[in-house]
Amino acid sequence: MKKQIFKIYKKAYKSLEKITPLYFDCGQLCSNKCCKQGSEGMYLFPYESEYLYGKTNSQIIHTNNGFDLLLCKGECERSTRPLACRIFPMFPYLDEKGNLEVKFDLRAKSICPLQYTDIPEITIEKKFIRRIQRVFKSLTKYSLFYDYCRKLTDEINFLKKFY
Numbered sequence: 043m044k045k046q047i048f049k050i051y052k053k054a055y056k057s058l059e060k061i062t063p064l065y066f067d068c069g070q071l072c073s074n075k076c077c078k079q080g081s082e083g084m085y086l087f088p089y090e091s092e093y094l095y096g097k098t099n100s101q102i103i104h105t106n107n108g109f110d111l112l113l114c115k116g117e118c119e120r121s122t123r124p125l126a127c128r129i130f131p132m133f134p135y136l137d138e139k140g141n142l143e144v145k146f147d148l149r150a151k152s153i154c155p156l157q158y159t160d161i162p163e164i165t166i167e168k169k170f171i172r173r174i175q176r177v178f179k180s181l182t183k184y185s186l187f188y189d190y191c192r193k194l195t196d197e198i199n200f201l202k203k204f205y
């Protein structure tokens with residue numbers, strides 16, 4: 043099973059290797075805030091910590107609520123970025139009927155300027171959103187990823203109350 047999951051990660055990483063949210067480096071807008079604040083940790087997807095084992099220098103911890111967190115030092119090899127970094131600041135929201143929609147990740151609200159959709163210069167590239175949609179349509183065919191995206195969708199939606 044793990045072999046199959048690792049294959050899935052390899053493919054997903056490749057699809058999300060070069061694509062970026064904007065047509066230029068969005069780190070210029072905020073001095074790479076999401077990486078600088080990476081010490082708070084990026085959530086890893088199921089078995090991703092094992093897939094990354096030996097590939098990353100970042101620390102990986104297991105949290106009490108059952109998630110794995112990658113704690114980086116604000117810099118990394120691009121090829122070893124976890125999925126959460128590759129899709130940031132978006133998230134594939136999965137509702138209880140199984141509908142998938144890629145939208146701004148509310149957890150990024152306190153740091154990421156890409157939430158301001160009324161500024162044309164920083165409109166998130168449609169192809170970035172489409173690529174995430176495609177990758178996660180495929181990933182959520184597996185119950186492991188389906189359940190994980192459902193769980194995080196509920197957690198993120200819960201945050202709406204505070205915004």
Ligand code: SF4
Nearest residue numbers: 068069072074076154
């Ligand atoms: S915080 Fe947002 S704008 Fe800044 S580098 Fe990260 S994704 Fe780009």
Ligand code: SF4
Nearest residue numbers: 077080114117118127
């Ligand atoms: S792992 Fe890399 S891309 Fe992700 S937050 Fe850390 S430095 Fe940024």
